[in-house]
Amino acid sequence: ACARGPALASRAPLTAKDDLPRELLATLCERCAPADNPCGQAVTRALQEAARRENPPLQEASWSLEHAGPALGAACQELARQAVGPAAVTGPEVEPQLLALTEALAPTCVETGQLPAPLLNAAAVQQAQRAPMLATLNRAGTVETKPIEPDQPTGPGDAFRAFDQDELSGVKLPMADAGTDAALRLGYAPSLKYVVSFQVRATGPGSLRAHVRAPDGVGHAQPGGKGFFVDPTVCRFHGTGRWEICKPGVPLLDVDAVSVLPERPGVELKELEIIGAR
Structure with missing residues (x-):
């Protein structure tokens, strides 16, 4: 059943009036192991597409991450490796598509404690106005300096x-x-x-x-x-x-x-x- 997830996702767009296939997909994602979790796979695919300057549907990727269940941790690790990490280093500019996807996905990973704050804040500083939403996810309080x-x-x-x-x-x-x-x-x-x-x-x-x-x-x-x-x-x-x-x-x-x-x-x-x- 887990292997049929991607096919089910293609037949169950978020905008569809019939939400039964989407409910089935959500159930699958909540139960499938990370290795063959259709929601986790969808997040990884979206990250790869964005890195190639393609435009993955942000709403779809966000839904997949929110419903990734056991694959949430692995999906957030992929976000860190493929997007937040490259956004936090000095070097070539990160593709705008990848930054947009990062801004869409990062809140879920932050809220669930799956994205390290030092990495997130480093990306927020490096990207500044190219990805302003990242700075709003800062959870560090004030300390005496x-x-x-x-x-x-x-x-x-x-x-x-x-x-x-x-x-x-x-x-x-x-x-x-x-x-x-x-x-x-x-x-x-x-x-x-x-x-x-x-x-x-x-x-x-x-x-x-x-x-x-x-x-x-x-x-x-x-x-x-x-x-x-x-x-x-x-x-x-x-x-x-x-x-x-x-x-x-x-x-x-x-x-x-x-x-x-x-x-x-x-x-x-x-x-x-x-x-x-x-």
Whole structure:
């Protein structure tokens, strides 16, 4: 019976006046195992179609996810792997069709606790106005925050000068080498549970990326097989020599590191404050 699900779905569109086939499909989805669950399969197909720039029916995909029953967890994992993860990394723009589908499906996964908040918030920050609905799903409350110095700076030996509260001193940022993701990497151990803003004083343009922990198979693999992360761009600074403040639309959660990337040679990072909580 489970194998007949897709055929039943094609004969039972949501708009049909006869809702008996749809009721049968709902019953099947509630009982079929994840591997052959027609609703779970429908969600995966919709994600694949959207990634190919096709336009899967959003209402149909949402219905399938809501009725996925035992396949709900696996379907939300697919959403994380195929859509939310790619939306949370710095890189090529995610297809608009995939973002639209993400906005349609994410609420169900959030409400059922099947979509990790750090990943969701990272995607909301990276996409910003391209997928504004994602920010409305933020469930993180407010906590007391303060500037937190990094535990493990990696890069120029005088990196500490960017955190010495002396606006006259600074660190010259080398251009990132091929194979590395930053001129300066600021690691936190333990990770920052909550980051709300970044304050930068620099003499040239650049950007900051947060390294946020992600589920296995989502985003980038950590070197040495230490799990996975996504790296949303959280700040673009002009480098006027004055303080610039970047405040993401939602807090970033589970931040292991912040990377500083200059846009051209000769940029000096005078001061950087990362405001958050452990």
